[in-house]
Structure formats: C-alpha cells, structure tokens
Amino acid sequence: MRKRKPSPKRRSGCPLNASVEMLGDRWSLLILRDMMLRGFRTYKEFLKSHEGIATNILADRLRKLEAHGIITTKRDPADGRKLIYLLTAKGIDLAPVLTEMVLWAARHEETGNQALVRQIQNDKEQFLAAVRQRWAEKTIRSTAN
Amino acid sequence: MRKRKPSPKRRSGCPLNASVEMLGDRWSLLILRDMMLRGFRTYKEFLKSHEGIATNILADRLRKLEAHGIITTKRDPADGRKLIYLLTAKGIDLAPVLTEMVLWAARHEETGNQALVRQIQNDKEQFLAAVRQRWAEKTIRSTAN
DNA sequence: CCATCTTACTTGTGAAATGCAAGTGCAGAC
DNA sequence: GTCTGCACTTGCATTTCACAAGTAAGATGG
Secondary structure, three states, rough: OOOOOOOOOOOOOOOOHHOOOHHHHOOOOHHHHHHHOOOOHHHHHHHOOOOOOOOHHHHHHHHHHOOOOOOEEEEEOEEEEEEEEEOOHHHHHHHHHHHHHHHHHHHHHHOOOOHHHHHHHHHHHHHHHHHHHHHHHHHHHHHOO | OEEEEOOOOOOOOOOHHHHHHHHOOOHHHHHHHHHHHHOOOHHHHHHHOOOOOOHHHHHHHHHHHHHOEEEEEEEEEOEEEEEEEEEEEHHHHHHHHHHHHHHHHHHHHHOHHHHHHHHHHHHHHHHHHHHHHHHHHHHHHHOOO
C-alpha cells in the first residue's frame, strides 16, 4: 500500500481532516457511489445520471479524485472518444464509509432506495464482500484489455 | 426514533445524498469530531481549536447542524453567557461514519494521531462502545442540571 | 473523404459560499 | 458603572459554484 507524501497545505494531520479535504464536498461521494454501486464508468453516465451535477464541476471532481489516487482513467479500447473511469484499491476501500453513511441516513431520515438499505442492514459484511468482488472482477477485465 | 418529513428541496431520495447534503462540506464533520472525541462543547473551543474555522462559518455550521437535529444547545447554568453544544442521539450515531473515515485515511495517507488510529484498529467495536458511553454519561449529567 | 454526431471536456458569466477583520449585545466580575 | 469574556453579526474581497454555450478529437454514415 503506497502512501502519498503529506500534502504541504494540509490544515492538520488529523486523519479525519485528510478524509474531509479529499471527500468533503457535495459531489465526490455521489460520484463514488455511482461507480461503486451503479457501475457507472464514463463522463456521460455521471453527467446525465444522479442529482444533476454541472459539467465543469464534474470535470473538476474527477480530476481531483484522480489526483488523490481514488480513481484512474483509461481509454476505451472499443471507442477512442470514451474515457473509462475506474476505482483504485484506495477508492474501493471507501466502501465502508459509504455504507455507514447510507445506514445513518436510513436510520434518521426519510429516504428512498429501501432495497439497498435492507440489503446492507441484513448483512453488512456480505454486502461489502460483494461490492469488493464485483470491483475485482471488473478491474481484472479492464486492465487485461 | 423520530424522522423528519422529507425536505422539499432534496436533490434525490438516495440515503447517501441525504448524508452528503447534511455533512458534505469542509467543516461539519470536524466540528462533530471535536464534540465526539475531544469533548468540546462551546463556541470558543471550536473556534480556537482545530483547523482554524472562521467565526461566521462556525456560527452557520452550528445552526445547520442544529436544524438537522444532529446537535442541540443549552445555556450553561453556571455562566449565562455560555451556550453548551451537545450531540443528539442522531449526532452520536455518526460515530461509525467518523471512525471509518479515520481508518480509511490512516490506511492510505500519512496522518498524525496514530494513538487514536491504533486504538480504533485494535478494537473498533469497543472504541465505539466507549464513545457512546462517554456521550451517555455527559448527556445525563447535562440534561439533569 | 467529407459532413455529422458523440464524448469529454473548456470558457464565460452571474450567483452563492467562504475567509478575514472589525464590530455588537449581553452576562458576569470587580 | 466600567471592564472583560463569550457568542455571535456585519461588511467586504476572494473563491467556488451553477448554468449555458462552445470546442476539439474520435466515430459514423454515405
């Protein structure tokens, strides 16, 4: 597991602060959710899907996530216009954070997607294992091409 | 467990989106960390501590966290100038989210506070139980006054 | 091989959020 | 009554954001 050298302008060394500086905005975690749970991989999918992110913001977030080593890109071998965005190991390792946030909101707010919520509540570890396995399969297929 | 009616202007019903809309900024989670782990309870403590939040932003974030039912305030009975900020049950229930974020950053970044990290890694459930118990004790003392 | 379409962006503009410095109002201490 | 401490608010410059429009490079159809 390769670690980055400490960024020069970090506000503090607290690990929570590090997470917040990478993920603490209104879009990054939603993009990661789409990659992790919905299997989205291209710019267009992110753009037209979910909560309606602006195109310049999406480009900026993808750039930042890549700079932080959370995602990578590769050209689609079948269509040279397409860039395929993939989660790195560091990225897929955010799965427990996302699931805890989903569980928390589901406990305290009126939310949709109860199927997902119940699946996580039913067996969290199994859910995480499934997420990780789907990622591993996809990643092998993708990097093999 | 009382739930809020769905906010009219939510971008989507996804539970992750709900969490992100309440907590997805550069300060809210740090304030909650200070309450949960460092025992901070007053405006002044939040202000002069941690990563240097601006006073107007702090006032704004505290207002929003209270509006979302994550924290409450009460007057200090011993000093009428002081407001004491306390985590609600919904607030302390964010402990698993914070710990997962700490663990993730500790795994993938160079961060400080290794003592805390090792304590969580060593036994996550015990750590969470201790956090919850400290909260329960403080809350009983506080609301009894 | 040329026109057209798709994809992944960038650019421009106004609105909103943020950061910083200074000031206000109220409670308590002296 | 003055002075200090606490929890803010206000004003202003800077940064970030959202929305609309435009662009470059690769694919597609004739």
